[in-house]
Amino acid sequence: MAGKPLVIVTRKLPEAIEARMAELFDARFNRLDEPMSHDDLAAAMAEADVLVPTVTDRIGPELIEKAGPRLKLIAQFGTGIDNIDVEAAVKRKITVTNTPSVLTEDTADMTMALILAVPRRLNEGARRLRNNRGVWPGWSPTWMLGHRIGGKKLGILGMGRIGQAVAHRARAFGLEVHYHNRNPVNSVIEKELGATYWDSFDRMLREIDILSVNCPHTPATYHLLNERRIAIMKPDAYVVNTARGEVVDQDALITALEEGRLGGAGLDVFEREPAIDPRLLKLENVVLLPHMSSATVEGRLEMGERVLINIRVWMDGEKPPDRVIPAIL
Numbered sequence: 001m002a003g004k005p006l007v008i009v010t011r012k013l014p015e016a017i018e019a020r021m022a023e024l025f026d027a028r029f030n031r032l033d034e035p036m037s038h039d040d041l042a043a044a045m046a047e048a049d050v051l052v053p054t055v056t057d058r059i060g061p062e063l064i065e066k067a068g069p070r071l072k073l074i075a076q077f078g079t080g081i082d083n084i085d086v087e088a089a090v091k092r093k094i095t096v097t098n099t100p101s102v103l104t105e106d107t108a109d110m111t112m113a114l115i116l117a118v119p120r121r122l123n124e125g126a127r128r129l130r131n132n133r134g135v136w137p138g139w140s141p142t143w144m145l146g147h148r149i150g151g152k153k154l155g156i157l158g159m160g161r162i163g164q165a166v167a168h169r170a171r172a173f174g175l176e177v178h179y180h181n182r183n184p185v186n187s188v189i190e191k192e193l194g195a196t197y198w199d200s201f202d203r204m205l206r207e208i209d210i211l212s213v214n215c216p217h218t219p220a221t222y223h224l225l226n227e228r229r230i231a232i233m234k235p236d237a238y239v240v241n242t243a244r245g246e247v248v249d250q251d252a253l254i255t256a257l258e259e260g261r262l263g264g265a266g267l268d269v270f271e272r273e274p275a276i277d278p279r280l281l282k283l284e285n286v287v288l289l290p291h292m293s294s295a296t297v298e299g300r301l302e303m304g305e306r307v308l309i310n311i312r313v314w315m316d317g318e319k320p321p322d323r324v325i326p327a328i329l
């Protein structure tokens, strides 16, 4: 393309990334570290050649409809793209890209941290000390007992890049790996992970001790873990979610936890973020994190680099490497 494209970035990004963007593009940044309002987003989309949004921007069909004729690329800073109506964008000949792979390991690390933290009551123990200003009764044979990780059955919902990275870690901790996915993964990978494929999510749920949600949020995965399915899980099973809140019916999960029909939960994502249901805050056996599984300095820089590559390749008139193809195509 002739001249520099107008690139509008909706959120504050790492300094080094913004500096590089300022060199390469006619870049406009959001100086406030807050999501843009709907109107500001609409104004940005009316004007820009490239929009760089994040998970906190809801780019629905009505915003895409109103996009200006110059908008040709939505280069999401993030892997999940459930905040963008990709189908509507592609119909308007707007390319959508994301930043896959670079946050796989960080997200899997945090998933593993939750898989350990919930059964071992890590957060609860830490809170006891902190809330009592360091006063505790001293070691006891029966106090703060959690449950052993090794030998338990982990069920991974969604065996993509992150699911597989979780499986690798889980095996090292002696967990038996089970998974449900649209299709089984390649048999070599399956063997390497020692993973058992379950065609039926329901049947897997009945067997496992810990469920890790690692699939994207799509219309097909919305509330995949619903009231009926929670009811067939073991009453002492744990649910860990570092994917998207919408994959789990949060109300049903809370009710099951309140009624003691589940052992606990580790949640990094929620339905209706950034709102946190106050009932969750009252549950001892729930570890809550503020959507921070991919939050590492290294990861954020690599995400920014992916965004830069996608924009530059698009500027060269080529197809950006991380194009998101809607399911219908």
Ligand code: 8YV
Pocket (backbone or CB within 6 Å): 053, 054, 055, 056, 077, 078, 079, 080, 081, 103, 243, 291, 293, 294, 295
């Ligand atoms: C990102 C995420 O940081 O990439 C994702 O899908 O959920 C996050 O961890 C966020 O999406 C940034 O847009």
